[in-house]
Amino acid sequence: MTAQTTPGHGAPVDETDAHTWTGRARRWLLRKLPPDKLLPEDQPSFVASWAYVFGMGAIGSLLWIIVSGIVLGLNGPQWYHVSSLGSFVNSTHLWSVELFFIFMVVHLWLKFWMAAWRGGRLLTWITGVISFVVSIVAAFTGYLLQTNFDSQWIAFEAKDALNAVGVGAWFNVANVGQLFTWHVTLLPVAVGAVVVLHVLLVRVHGVAPPLEAAESDAQLLHNRPGATEPPEPAEPPEATEPRGTVQ
Amino acid sequence: MAGCLVAGAVSVGAGTYFGWDGFTIQSGNLIVIVVMIILFVLALVLPFPGGKRRK
Numbered sequence: 001m002t003a004q005t006t007p008g009h010g011a012p013v014d015e016t017d018a019h020t021w022t023g024r025a026r027r028w029l030l031r032k033l034p035p036d037k038l039l040p041e042d043q044p045s046f047v048a049s050w051a052y053v054f055g056m057g058a059i060g061s062l063l064w065i066i067v068s069g070i071v072l073g074l075n076g077p078q079w080y081h082v083s084s085l086g087s088f089v090n091s092t093h094l095w096s097v098e099l100f101f102i103f104m105v106v107h108l109w110l111k112f113w114m115a116a117w118r119g120g121r122l123l124t125w126i127t128g129v130i131s132f133v134v135s136i137v138a139a140f141t142g143y144l145l146q147t148n149f150d151s152q153w154i155a156f157e158a159k160d161a162l163n164a165v166g167v168g169a170w171f172n173v174a175n176v177g178q179l180f181t182w183h184v185t186l187l188p189v190a191v192g193a194v195v196v197l198h199v200l201l202v203r204v205h206g207v208a209p210p211l212e213a214a215e216s217d218a219q220l221l222h223n224r225p226g227a228t229e230p231p232e233p234a235e236p237p238e239a240t241e242p243r244g245t246v247q
Numbered sequence: 248m249a250g251c252l253v254a255g256a257v258s259v260g261a262g263t264y265f266g267w268d269g270f271t272i273q274s275g276n277l278i279v280i281v282v283m284i285i286l287f288v289l290a291l292v293l294p295f296p297g298g299k300r301r302k
Contacts, residue, residue: 049290049295050293098279105283
């Protein structure tokens with residue numbers, strides 16, 4: 001790739017001239033995820049299906065989980081247990097988690113039956129699996145922070161299992177302070193980071209085409225990297241990778 | 248503090264359970280699973296609005 005950039009002094013520099021790690025990193029990033037792939041204006045026509053909306057539904061739910069969680073954390077348990085507004089926000093936090101998991105599981109089912117790991121998308125699939133697992137742990141710590149008898153029951157049911165697998169000393173479900181840290185800092189950051197990586201990988205490889213889309217499909221062939229720019233010997237173009245321009 | 252304890256206590260409920268031949272499931276969990284299956288099927292069969300105009 002020979003994209004031209006304009007540094008501060010205004011002289012264009014060929015990207016192949018990059019000789020520092022920052023320059024090489026920029027060149028690598030631009031090659032992997034050029035701006036038109038990062039923020040595309042169009043998608044292939046097969047994306048116009050309900051099967052392609054549940055991932056975005058999960059992200060929308062996650063955004064409200066984060067916003068309502070910040071409000072809950074800043075006001076504290078006495079607010080969200082006692083006041084009407086606090087109880088309402090607490091409930092929206094719970095129900096957005098329910099929607100997050102519902103959308104994520106339907107997204108998982110649809111992508112599983114679509115074999116969405118095809119066309120070099122294995123890492124996209126794996127980051128989706130990791131985000132699912134980390135989200136379960138995050139939701140579990142949330143149920144433990146209800147600070148009611150339900151959370152006590154869940155904690156002491158889980159305690160034996162966590163001790164049995166040897167993590168009870170570091171992940172102590174009977175320690176509310178430690179769980180609060182897990183729930184409001186470490187796990188949200190982990191979920192957010194994995195979800196961002198998942199979305200970026202979707203942008204890099206394009207959305208997975210349906211099984212019916214043959215490799216001779218005009219949309220897939222026309223939009224392959226090799227169709228718009230010289231192929232790179234180190235990375236053969238992926239047969240089923242769509243890059244949408246069809247409206 | 249007493250308010251917190253009361254608020255915590257009232258949220259505890261026995262729940263409604265369904266069972267068939269040794270299999271038991273709580274109503275909330277069953278509803279969520281059924282909703283997910285319905286959404287999965289609808290996503291496959293319902294036409295997407297505006298999809299016909301695309302080619």
